[in-house]
Amino acid sequence: MKESLLEILCCPLDKHDLELEDAEYDDEEVVGGDLVCTECGEAYPIEDGIPNLLPPDMREETPA
């Protein structure tokens, strides 16, 4: 993802702003790190360049 995407992204739960933490870059792309809600503190992982902003109860890996 591009860092500029943060301008329109928000926490799926409470719609507050997100902050990028522990970012890993490949050129201008953010390929890793966390998007952390400035209100509730929930951390959403950026997985291989694609942020996972599913609500936490849908994020869990389903058991095989």
Next chain:
Amino acid sequence: MAGDQDRESNRDEVARREDVRDTYDRIATHFASTREYAWPEVEAFVDAHARDGVGLDLGCGNCRHAELLAADCESVVGLDVSRGLLETGRDRACERAFAVELVQSDAATLPLAENSVDIAVYVATLHHLPTRAARRDSLDELARVLSPDGRALVSAWSTAHDRFDATEGFDTTVEWTLPGGEPVDRFYHIYAPDEFEVDLADSDLAVRASEVSSGNCYATVAGAEPTG
């Protein structure tokens, strides 16, 4: 006791939404390979409403409609619940050299700011949400993220399609057959056209036009605040 039941039904709903995600993760590559072309109804909508702003493909799958938006929009966001489908969207964007920002997300809890989207397509996705409450939430969420002059095209599969006999909306599963012949079930809520209109009318969206075409219900909608 009622609280327990609510929690139980909430767990059940989350499980059903995860099922849809897992199903599309499983069939992603084959599904995407059969979704080469944009729908004509979507092309017509984008032609009529395209603008230089933020485009959203909600339930983007392999990004065939994000690709249409990318021709006009300053930036395009592709949202999908399935990581597998998002990967096929990334491949398509790379092969065809268009720009799309991909985000894994649920259609009923959008991670996008209020008034942030100028044009959106929400096509063939609403019908995968397992409850009416979730479908209504997702329509309200679309209204929230649309800018005051923003427009969206919403579509869902309908009882008007030849393959259905019903005249009222119903829940069903529709098989997807993988190349090896293995069937995979996908959840659908098949909308009756009047039910589709009621759900839209009861949502925060303002309906500007609607039609039934090729067995699907379509509505062109505006965001929450009427702009006159």
